[in-house]
Amino acid sequence: MSEIPYLSIVVPAYNEALRLPPTLEKLAEFCRDLGRSYEVLVIVERSTDGTLEIAARFAAQQAHFQAVDNLVQRGKGCAVRSGMLRARGEYVFYMDVDLSVALAAVPEFLARFESAPRADVLLGNRQHAMSRITRRQTWLRRTMGQTFNRILKACGLASLHDTQCGFKAFRREAARDIFSRQTIDGFAFDVEVLLLAERLGYKIADLPVEWINSPESKVRILHDSLAMLRDALRVRRVVAKALQDSGEEL
Numbered sequence: 342m343s344e345i346p347y348l349s350i351v352v353p354a355y356n357e358a359l360r361l362p363p364t365l366e367k368l369a370e371f372c373r374d375l376g377r378s379y380e381v382l383v384i385v386e387r388s389t390d391g392t393l394e395i396a397a398r399f400a401a402q403q404a405h406f407q408a409v410d411n412l413v414q415r416g417k418g419c420a421v422r423s424g425m426l427r428a429r430g431e432y433v434f435y436m437d438v439d440l441s442v443a444l445a446a447v448p449e450f451l452a453r454f455e456s457a458p459r460a461d462v463l464l465g466n467r468q469h470a471m472s473r474i475t476r477r478q479t480w481l482r483r484t485m486g487q488t489f490n491r492i493l494k495a496c497g498l499a500s501l502h503d504t505q506c507g508f509k510a511f512r513r514e515a516a517r518d519i520f521s522r523q524t525i526d527g528f529a530f531d532v533e534v535l536l537l538a539e540r541l542g543y544k545i546a547d548l549p550v551e552w553i554n555s556p557e558s559k560v561r562i563l564h565d566s567l568a569m570l571r572d573a574l575r576v577r578r579v580v581a582k583a584l585q586d587s588g589e590e591l
Contacts, residue, residue: 472551
């Protein structure tokens with residue numbers, strides 16, 4: 342086994358034949374310039390457009406990239422969990438394939454980890470006063486997000502901030518501890534992750550980001566909204582069971 346990399350980046354991908362190639366090029370250039378050891382894990386859910394083959398061809402030319410066939414198509418939560426449990430870096434990020442959050446945020450988050458030893462989990466927060474929104478979501482998607490946040494508030498989960506920003510970072514130990522208990526496969530998995538982090542006593546902080554909306558989002562308005570609502574309503578029970586099964590105090 343080679344030495345532990347300084348940085349791991351996990352990118353879930355499902356039917357991303359168009360968006361993945363430029364993202365891989367940007368990641369490779371960024372990581373080369375970072376000047377630290379790294380690994381990039383592209384976790385491909387069962388796709389029909391050649392996404393796995395694209396990722397595998399790129400990884401074959403890049404020593405620190407891995408294309409991982411996740412074998413199933415169960416949802417973003419499943420793909421992210423697979424990647425986070427495979428990752429070996431001291432600091433582990435997951436981010437969306439469209440790179441909606443600029444890669445310039447990575448060194449900013451790493452600097453925060455190194456300057457704040459007690460910080461275990463760092464979240465990109467699009468609502469932060471210092472965040473820059475380069476391209477906003479459509480009115481419908483903004484309304485969906487606001488409604489979802491109101492549901493979280495009604496469920497007593499308001500402290501979780503911008504749960505759906507697809508840019509989060511963890512110290513390795515926190516990532517293993519949290520994702521070994523995480524079970525939700527759909528888009529509401531972020532809520533479960535952050536609630537687990539809170540209940541396990543990890544220190545969480547949110548940071549501003551530069552964010553640009555991708556018009557090619559994979560979120561299906563009706564189907565995924567209903568699934569997120571269902572999962573948000575049951576997330577407390579899911580987390581309580583996960584902690585009980587592992588013998589943790591609730």
